[in-house]
Amino acid sequence: MTAEQVLSTIPDADLPEDVEDKKFNFFAKKAADASTGTGESVQIPEAQPNCLSGLTIVFTGVLPRLDRDTSENLAKRYGAKVTKSISGKTSLVVIGDEAGPSKIKKIKSLHIKAINEDGFIQLLQSMPMEGGDGAAAQKAKLKREEEERKIVEEAEEEERRAQEEEARQKRLLEARKAASIEKASHSQSSHREPAEVPRIIPDSEKLWTVKYAPSRIDQLCGNKGQVQKLQNWLSNWFDNAKKDFKVPGRDGSGIYRACLISGPPGIGKTSAAHLVAKSLGFDILEKNASDVRSKSLLNSNLKSVLTNTSVVGFFKHRDENIQHTQNDRRFCLIMDEVDGMSSGDHGGAGALSAFCKITHMPMILICNDKSLPKMRTFDRVTLDLPFRRPSEAEMKSRLMSIALREKIKLDPTVIGQLVQATGNDIRQIINLLSTVSKTQSSIGGEQAKDAANSWKKQTVLKPFDITARLLNAQIYSPNAKHSLNDKIDLYFNDIDFAPLMIQENYLSTRPSDARTPQDHLRRVANAADDISESDRINSLIRSSEQQWSLLPFHGVMSSVKPSSQVAGQISQRINFAGWLGQNSKAMKYQRMLQDLQYHTRLRTSTDKKELRLDYLPTLRQRLTEPLLQGEEQGIQPVIDIMDYYYLTKEDWDNIVDLGVGRYKGELVLKGISTKTKSAFTRSYNSTTHPIAIYKTGNSVGAMVSSKKNVDYEDVIEDDTNTPDKDDEEVDPDKIDSKKDKLIKEVKPKKTARKAKAAPKGRKK
Amino acid sequence: MSLWVDKYRPKTLDQLSFHDSISQNLRALARSGDFPHLLIYGPSGAGKKTRIYATLNEIFGSQVEKLKIDVKTFVTSSNRKMEFNVLSSAYHLEITPSDMGNNDRVVISDLLKDVASTEQVDFSHQNTSKTKHRFKVVVINEADSLSRDAQAALRRTMEKYSSNIRLILVCNSISNIIPPIKSRTLLVRIPSPSTTAISSILGQVAKKEGIKFSSSNELDIQKYLVTLADTANRNLRKALLSFETVAMQNETIQLDNKTLTIVTLDWEEIIKNMSNTIRINRNVATLASVRVVLYELLAHCIPPRIILKTLMFNLIKNFKDDAVISQLVDLGSVFDERLSLGSKSIFHLEGFVAKSMVVIDSN
Ligand SMILES: Nc1ncnc2c1ncn2[C@@H]1O[C@H](COP(=O)(O)OP(=O)(O)O)[C@@H](O)[C@H]1O
């Protein structure tokens, strides 16, 4: 039986005569959908392996029951080639609602077989194994076999090379050992240990991901174009530097001193950066940006590095006597996980992007998510190289060759399932293979599906994927074969993030069966209600009661139930949980408020809450209005108030910052002229001010001495007044006195009073 | 230079203006030489703290106004170092348990032990006239936020050190105070001052500050001050603060112009706008925009329960229908409870907003 024969049994889908460009009406369509009784999903048939082999399929329009991803994956899984545009090579088109008019025209003009969703399912059911015996299927089969042969050859080649390498290393080791022993025996001192010989880890002990890390650029799967671009950019870097990064060059990369590789984890970003840099003879300096979290650390860390010279370049220069003008600077800096840095402090990313503008060596930055707001600062200063997940086809040969070298039998069709299960993460696939290889020597055939399924469970989903799956209407349809436990499992992939991610994103779906905006709102309200309730459960779990057995319940209330209410199409990008950032922001402001309360406590009679609610609006008025209206005349009155309440300049900033709405910090600050602002800072800094808080009690030496400094300063400031006699006497024995408590009770009070007097005295 | 609230805060019992009978009782207690533990409660801005300090002043003299702040270091059971501030004079100290987080029990019992044992030394040192009081006073603010453990510990300390420590607990409501403590203290309730009491205090301040009004008619001024007291919910502190704001914004206070002369605080204004949006535009997009505003408020230290309460009152103002009002109040109480039991305030506030949109929709 051939594919043509099977196809001829399937009825043609009716192509709409002429399709107007209708405006898409979401709710109308929903209503229409609902009335035609969708919602119930299809039974996806169990088809013969590779049955679609040799077919080139195009999906267009919206299929009534299968979504695009599912259907395309389905086709690919059974060996079909899925393309996006219709051409003469297309063997059939699966057409759904709202297909584009141009596509339909093409189908008609090229006379391509078009079937609908039912037809597609029928096709799956009836196609024989290996795509039957039609010419196309045969050709595909041959091609596949050819491919497999090539893989085997490649793998063998690599194996040989690996062995050679190992042997070489061994020889080297031997030689060195011999040399060192010789040396030891030559030098008469008998107690000298043989020189430390670097240990070379044999391949068999290495992690597979390390062992099979691509060692040549052509071993990198996927992203060929981007790797090429990176190569061009890096190799022209010094030429561009000579032109001061003014000439864009052919691909426009000539104006960048740094580049930013972005993409999901485990797709070879780091490997690519290293390989490219190495192949061009650069010395690589790698920094993990997560380690240098703050701006100042980054500054000191990078400054030293950026002025470094390459050791390799240095020696090359001497040994080979080649006049490379820039050879002393053949350094390349790779910063990994740039988006991981500065989670607490936004200065970090800004500082790094500033470096990108001035760096004297090429910088390659690597991040996972370029769309984060804090990554925006890199937008115009770096060459943007987005990496995509390599497709199944692209990694097939690599994986097969690994399997061959490890002597496990890997059925090529399993790879597809693996790729799906891991979300195209090569690193994870390699890790999985390595785990499985410990127990099984052949993977494929019958076990393939089980294996893929169990692996699917093993792979830990990222918060984004959890959210995408939970908010997708499909898993809630009765035919989805997705039990409540499966859904709770999604939550258990990340019990901390899943609830937060759902809360962040549950507003941005289009629920599949909400027909009116009111209906939508009602569903959202129910979800919000559940989420709110889940927080109580969370408190029981995390509080001193530690009721961990409530976790599944928490999973249902925080993630599954609310998602089930609003599940549907996700209409926006999935956002990362905003709660975390907001929470740390709130903590920061709480600390600010706490400090304010401590400082003002001697003068006010209120708690933190009321300080913010009632006091601060008026206090802010008193602290800013004079500057707004009186400009420089206003400075002294403001400082007087600050001194009365023991407020520092920082407190002033914080009070302004605590305003909201009309009195938002930025708005208030904008109203004050720069001149006044700097005059204010200047005159505040030029005088001393009273301090409310002194350390006492069981404080250690350091604190005592710093306190002494404060006192000392005050005494000097105060030299117009007659210095207190007892003050001087107390001072010397203070440091080691055991009677600390008593003395301190007297001391701070005095300084506080005196310091207060100081600025007043100055103000004529 | 200081704000009026602090500038015109009475210092002695004689200067206190309202609740005269309470003042008299306090005076009698202060003079008796012995002094019970006190539990002083009432809404904020009713003058609790002012009264306490006036009483302390009566007992120990003006020395109690000489305040200072000490930073005390404690080592918690988990061996973590913790610092917190103690406000004190020679005769008393003042602590706020919420500063200490979860360790309030340890901190309080340690601190009281410390006070009780060092106190003798202090007094042998200070041979002043007021030594007839051989005790030190410990004022505990926000006593209702003390954990149960801490309250239980406190009850033991009260008896153990009763010879040289007197406690004054201050809180807004006594519902969270355990009965054994209630029975060991003298309960003093300080209700909010009446609007007339407030308006007369405001009037005195206005005279001293030389505030100009658009009319010199005493009655008009009186009426305006009463409204001011009313909008401040009879919270004297709030009334004084907003009066000062008005006086700063207007050279002459226009008695007939309400928009200029009644202050809405920054956060109140935002919540008011939010409630208007909710009333007019009830849909998911609004909810998403409300979330942003809520986050903004929460980040800027507006307590979630205040947001909820203010929002609910703003919402029900718009409705005449009792059914809607009662449902909204119902929702308010449900989410208020969740706020106090949960930890992620935004979840509950958003829940309230979403639910109340639906309630308004379906009526
Ligand atoms: N495109 C690829 N081709 C071959 N191996 C890959 C590829 N991507 C990832 N790997 C494997 O995964 C490992 C980790 O890759 P890495 O470059 O660190 O990923 P990333 O930096 O994108 O997280 C590599 O050592 C290699 O074994």
Ligand SMILES: Nc1ncnc2c1ncn2[C@@H]1O[C@H](COP(=O)(O)OP(=O)(O)O)[C@@H](O)[C@H]1O
């Ligand atoms: N009897 C009074 N006469 C005048 N002003 C008062 C009086 N009692 C309180 N106040 C003012 O009210 C403000 C708030 O009082 P406070 O004692 O701090 O209230 P509470 O402790 O109840 O919150 C004080 O700052 C003070 O200015």
